[in-house]
Amino acid sequence: MVDTGSQITTIDPVLASDLHLKIEGLTGVSGVATQSRSAFTFVDLVEVGRHSVSQFLAIIQDIAELKAADPRIRGILGENFLSHFDLLIDNRQQILCLDESSILAHAIKGDHILLEQPYGPRDDSPFTRPMIVSVRLTTANVAPVLLRLDSGSNAAVLYAVEPRLLRVPVNRAPVLKRVVNGVEQIFAVLPAQDILVGACPVRQVSFVTPMNEVGSGPNPREDGLLPTGAFERVFISYSKNYAALAPWARSGLDR
Template identity: 55%
Template sequence: METSLAAELHLKAEGTTGSAGVATFSRSEFVHLGLLRAGDRSVTDSLAVIGDIDNLRAADPRIRGILGDNFLEHFDLLIDNRRKLLCLDDGDSLALSIKSAHIGLATPLGLGDDLPFTRPLIIAVRSSGSETPLILLRLDSGSNAPVLYNAAAALHSGQRREHPDPVLTRVVYGGKQGFQILPEMALRISPHVVAQVSFAVPLNSLGRGPSTREDGVLPTMVFERVFISAKGQYATLDSW
């Protein structure tokens, strides 16, 4: 949550913790919330990080924070981008109504017992029409562009960066970060093929943190509907 909201709620920081983004890392204060509610769904004793969300507020000044996986993992989650709906279910009715093919969530990179807070929602993909190695991508509803974290993942996808100069920049934590945009490619996510996906690759990192758990980020907005079952450890993806 943003700093001003924490002040309005009279929340007192309990310490600091690592806060990671796309090739960024910083330390932020954190608090525990006695109750966090979204609609008629709620979670008790939820950890919240206090920090700068100026980039999000630039898109919509009404945004005061991010609803994280440590809340969402308690429910089955449906994101319907066409209808602009978010559905949370703590039972089985939503899962039983979804008929699309199940895609098992992939195991994150790193050790099995070093996951901070929550297990990231990751699927394994390949560049369509090739036998390139699997690329692990985090399904992320807060991103607006597909990202591969490093050049190695870009080479795995069969794409090469011909021009090293950045074509896109942003300012995060007071530092400037450059990105190279890769040529469009098609992703094979069995049984789906998603055409014309163009990844951004960061040319520099901001802050030094632990190793990432995946090779990049795939926004949920790439699909018309995304259903994620934390209990069943699978996702379904409906293309536009």
């Protein structure tokens, strides 16, 4: 799975065993209100089409939920691979493009939306800087929030919610559930609202917010996640530090 929201590439333990990868130690791994420790290794070479990156770190972690959705998935391709290229995700055409030549950057039209610094110190983010944009919730009079552009998520997430965004109490809102490390995690579904990313509108986005944590980890460096599936096309220039977003003709996360 291609995941712009994951800083480190992940390899399924069975695949790691097949490749005879050497475990170098343990490291902390954070997710949406989750925290765990996983083994890490160093990979000699990863190739995607004609593009390759050598000698980089990967974690070895069970991905049972992903494999239940599609047993062909053997891992997660994270930013420590993707950040070596300009990246185009075309959701309508179902195409992923990687580019090292700046040709895509010259061809893609649209406003350049500056990628924001995450919360916290500038110099303590390991591996790569997360792809974060400033987002305004147009149906609520609140300050802009920082959301990570996440191709590995199918739901928009706010880690914490101001009371004014709730039209009903959280304990009466619809809920979604998932199981992480054997523990059930519950999310409240917030009323749909419009958002604005730069000058790019996205209509009627239904955010979810976690109701319980699985493990305790560091404070998040952004306010939530915004799936790249909210847009028809997403272009990310890691080297130039901007994103260009094309909305669906009728935007929404139900596409």
